[in-house]
Amino acid sequence: MEVAEGTLRHHGIDITIVDLPGTYSLASASADEELTCHFIESGKADVIVNVVDATALERNLNLTLTLLETGMPMVMALNFMDEAAKKGIKIDVNALTDSLRIPVIPIVAIEGRGVHELVDKALKVAKKKTRAVEVDYGPEVEARVERLVDALPETGRMPKRWVALQLLEGDNPTLRRMKKNAPEVIALSSALSRELEGIFKEPMTSYITSRRFAQVGKLSRRATKTHASTKGPHSYTGRFDALSLHPVWGYALMFVVMLSILVVISIIGNIIARGLQNLFEAFNPHSSSIAAEFAWNGGVVGLYASLGVAFGFLLPFYFILSFLENSGYLPRIAFLMDRPCHAIGLHGKASIPLIVGFGCNVPACIGCRIIETKRDRLLTTFLSTLIPCSARTVVILGIVGTYLGPVWAVLMYVLDFILIIAVGKGMALVMKGRSPGMIMEMPPFRRPVARLVAKQAWSRFRPFLKDAVPLIIAGSLAIEGLRIAHMLDEIYWAISPLTVLWLGLPAFTGALFILGIMRKEAAVALLGVVAGTIDIPSVMSPVQMFVFTLVMMLYIPCLATISVLGREIGWKNTALITVSEIGLALFVGGIAYRLLSFVM
Numbered sequence: 001m002e003v004a005e006g007t008l009r010h011h012g013i014d015i016t017i018v019d020l021p022g023t024y025s026l027a028s029a030s031a032d033e034e035l036t037c038h039f040i041e042s043g044k045a046d047v048i049v050n051v052v053d054a055t056a057l058e059r060n061l062n063l064t065l066t067l068l069e070t071g072m073p074m075v076m077a078l079n080f081m082d083e084a085a086k087k088g089i090k091i092d093v094n095a096l097t098d099s100l101r102i103p104v105i106p107i108v109a110i111e112g113r114g115v116h117e118l119v120d121k122a123l124k125v126a127k128k129k130t131r132a133v134e135v136d137y138g139p140e141v142e143a144r145v146e147r148l149v150d151a152l153p154e155t156g157r158m159p160k161r162w163v164a165l166q167l168l169e170g171d172n173p174t175l176r177r178m179k180k181n182a183p184e185v186i187a188l189s190s191a192l193s194r195e196l197e198g199i200f201k202e203p204m205t206s207y208i209t210s211r212r213f214a215q216v217g218k219l220s221r222r223a224t225k226t227h228a229s230t231k232g233p234h235s236y237t238g239r240f241d242a243l244s245l246h247p248v249w250g251y252a253l254m255f256v257v258m259l260s261i262l263v264v265i266s267i268i269g270n271i272i273a274r275g276l277q278n279l280f281e282a283f284n285p286h287s288s289s290i291a292a293e294f295a296w297n298g299g300v301v302g303l304y305a306s307l308g309v310a311f312g313f314l315l316p317f318y319f320i321l322s323f324l325e326n327s328g329y330l331p332r333i334a335f336l337m338d339r340p341c342h343a344i345g346l347h348g349k350a351s352i353p354l355i356v357g358f359g360c361n362v363p364a365c366i367g368c369r370i371i372e373t374k375r376d377r378l379l380t381t382f383l384s385t386l387i388p389c390s391a392r393t394v395v396i397l398g399i400v401g402t403y404l405g406p407v408w409a410v411l412m413y414v415l416d417f418i419l420i421i422a423v424g425k426g427m428a429l430v431m432k433g434r435s436p437g438m439i440m441e442m443p444p445f446r447r448p449v450a451r452l453v454a455k456q457a458w459s460r461f462r463p464f465l466k467d468a469v470p471l472i473i474a475g476s477l478a479i480e481g482l483r484i485a486h487m488l489d490e491i492y493w494a495i496s497p498l499t500v501l502w503l504g505l506p507a508f509t510g511a512l513f514i515l516g517i518m519r520k521e522a523a524v525a526l527l528g529v530v531a532g533t534i535d536i537p538s539v540m541s542p543v544q545m546f547v548f549t550l551v552m553m554l555y556i557p558c559l560a561t562i563s564v565l566g567r568e569i570g571w572k573n574t575a576l577i578t579v580s581e582i583g584l585a586l587f588v589g590g591i592a593y594r595l596l597s598f599v600m
Contacts, residue, residue, distance in 0.1 A: 010119050018045065024059070026066050027171065027205065034173060040070060043157040047126035048074040049118065054084040054091055054106070055444070058220040065212050068100065071132030071159045073125045076104045077118050082111075083444045088226055096223040101133065110326070110449055132159045137211045140199055144168065144192040153182050168193050169205045241445060244332045254333055258355045261320055268316045269360060273308030280304040294480055302476025306469045309560045313360035314464055318457035321352075321367065325456070326448035344424035350380040357387030361557040362468075364389075365564045366460070375431050381569055382427065382577050385557055386420050388413060391520035392553045400549045404542055412546075416553060419588065464564070471563040479514070488514065498586060503551065504593040505544050506531070516552055517559055542600045547593045555585035 004019040018039070026037040039045065050067055052060040067074055076096075084091060097104045103121045107114030136142070148164035155163045166174040167189035178185050193204050200207045243249050280300060285292060324330040330352070337351030350371060357364035364384040371377040388396065401409040482488050492499070492510025499510045508531055531539045540548065556562060556578045565574040 008119070010116075010123070013123065015119070015123075024063055025209075026063070027169065037171075038173065040067070040072060041158055045072065047122050048072050049077055049122055050074055051077045051079055051109075053443075054078050054080045055087055055089060057089075057091065057224055058216055061216040061219055062209070062212055064100065065133065065135060065216060068102070068133035069135065069159070069162050069165070071130055071162070073128060073130050074102050075118065075122050075125050076100065076102060077109070077114075078104055078106045079109050080444065081106045081114075082108050090225045092223045092225070096219070099219050099222060110446060110452065132162065134161065135212055135215055137165075137208060140196060141168070141208070141211075144196060148185070148189055148192065151182075151185050151188055153185075164189075165208065168196065169208055170203075244329065245335065250332070250336050254336055257329070257333075261356070264320070265313055265316050265356070265360065265363075269308075269312035272312035273305075276304045276308045276311070290484055294477070294484055297483075298477035298480030299473060301480075302473040303469075305476065306472035306560060309360065309362055309472075309558075310461070310464055310469065314363045314366075315457065315461050317356055317360070317363035317367070318460045319453060321356075321363075322453040322456040322460075323448050326446065326453055328443040328445045331443065344421055344428060346376055346380060346383075346424065346428070350376060350383075353380060353384045354387060357384045357389060358393075360391075361385050361387065361389045361561045362464075362564050365561060365568055366464070368568065378569060378573060379424065379427050379431060381565065382580075383420055383424050385561060385565070385577060385581065386416065386423065386554065388416055388553055389520075389557060391558065395520050395549055395552045399536070399545050403537055403545055408546060412549060412553065415550070415588075419554070419584070423584070463567070467567050468560060468563040471566075472559050475517075475559045475563075479517075502586065502590045502593075503547055504597070505548055506539060509548055512548075513551070513555070517556065517562075520552060520558060543593060543596045546596060546600070547589050550592055551585045551589040553585075554581065554588060556581045 006017050006019070008015045008017055020036045020039055021033075023033045023036050025033060026040070027033055040048070048067055050064050052064065064076065078091065078093065078096075081091075091106075093104050093106055103125060105114055105118040105121055107118055109115065137145070145161060145164045145168070148167060149160045152160045152163060163174060163178075167178065167185070170193065175186060175189075178189075196204055196207070244253060246253075280303075284296060284300075287293070287296075321330075324333075333352060341350050350368075353364040353367035353371075356367050361384060364387060365381050368377050368381045368384060371380055396409050396412050400412055479488075482491070488511055491514060493507060495510045495513075496507045499505045499513070500507055503509075533539060536545070562574060562578060565577060569577075
């Protein structure tokens with residue numbers, strides 16, 4: 001899970017804003033909760049801005065009370081006030097302010113209403129010392145909290161009462177710190193926790209949470225009034241909301257939306273990529289000098305190939321992703337796909353980058369950022385590189401579809417899906433941990449604001465231009481240098497034991513596998529060149545064409561994907577994925593060659 005940071009200049013003051021993962025508690029039961037709790041305990045924040053959904057006040061106030069117990073300076077941003085009014089919910093902001101003893105600022109964030117007032121109030125609160133709010137947990141708990149407070153050593157910025165409650169709840173990070181600094185406190189807290197569990201006949205986490213929610217209920221009832229809703233279940237958005245989560249029609253709608261995204265990204269990507277290629281090639285000097293060939297085929301071709309991926313596939317994907325996020329539909333896709341994805345050990349959010357992978361693996365890999373846990377993110381990233389992107393589709397349709405027929409092309413996709421499921425299940429068993437259940441807010445459907453969509457899309461797109469494009473150009477120059485030095489021929493003859501003996505392919509295909517690292521379409525375009533004829537069936541049998549396409553489909557997608565993988569998951573994991581996929585492609589290709597030799 002990532003922590004996003006940004007800088008805001010407000011009335012001449014530079015403010016660093018840290019966006020922590022959304023969570024309902026600080027129980028450290030999940031990665032996002034632990035990260036949020038650790039950041040708050042670190043003392044790096046001057047003030048907490050607690051963003052609360054006004055349409056679900058009671059559910060959100062549990063976290064508010066927990067944060068107040070830390071004693072940190074805090075203001076509440078009461079968001080979605082317009083949606084609350086539509087649902088017939090009226091919140092008495094003054095009553096809430098008096099009860100919580102912190103500033104409560106009503107806002108509509110997507111429109112910017114109330115945001116300036118919120119920042120002004122946060123700056124004021126940050127300069128004040130605050131006293132931690134104490135929730136009454138009953139005499140039995142309070143007596144044992146006092147014993148723990150007396151036994152605790154100095155706890156830094158966090159109140160001793162807060163640390164004592166964390167120990168009674170069995171919070172793992174707190175227990176680890178105390179075990180190192182004050183092991184005797186661990187024994188005392190364990191004994192006291194067991195005593196309380198014996199009294200209440202339930203775990204302390206459940207008891208403390210229930211007491212806190214009792215207080216939350218009182219606060220919510222005091223501050224909230226409900227009247228006739230202007231936005232009922234029979235309104236346009238209400239009907240669409242019900243449709244989007246329907247156990248049957250919800251999946252149908254999702255399929256249409258995802259198919260539309262795939263088609264749009266594929267069409268736009270191919271148009272822009274081909275347009276850039278034609279534009280650059282119009283200025284090709286076609287010089288035969290070594291320096292000109294190296295500069296053009298290495299640098300220029302690498303440049304327009306990377307820009308084609310960037311502006312053709314990646315930028316449109318980010319616009320669509322930002323649009324879905326701002327509209328409120330993205331969480332509904334994740335909700336629907338949670339159960340199917342758990343079948344292969346993944347979280348429902350994994351469905352989004354996997355589906356996007358059909359357009360391009362580059363945005364699919366970057367799209368894995370939306371997945372919270374490191375395990376799920378790594379597993380989804382690996383599987384997303386096995387999805388047949390539009391470039392692989394060119395290979396499948398250009399060779400198998402053209403020479404063997406559409407049935408064999410469909411079979412190619414079926415084999416790929418079977419392998420993805422098998423690899424996913426296998427890796428889920430090997431990798432420690434398991435995917436967490438789905439607990440998430442369902443935001444209301446809204447009309448996305450074009451300015452915000454564009455801003456979010458560009459902020460995600462900019463790092464690719466800065467980091468990945470130079471790497472792609474460098475890789476292109478390296479490959480062209482090998483070609484000019486006549487080392488490519490030596491390389492593909494050196495790997496002929498794999499291509500010829502194991503895969504049963506002509507030796508010249510070794511060069512295509514190397515060129516395919518740059519772009520899969522390049523391999524198809526150059527097939528006739530390296531084969532010496534455009535009559536492919538005269539130099540490759542049906543079995544060889546199928547095996548060649550299968551291996552091209554399975555091994556690492558392209559240099560752009562490798563560059564993005566290195567930035568997203570580190571070069572060690574990138575190397576493991578690259579080697580694993582090359583090994584998988586060669587293994588499956590060799591088996592397919594031997595089996596198909598008896599069929600075709």
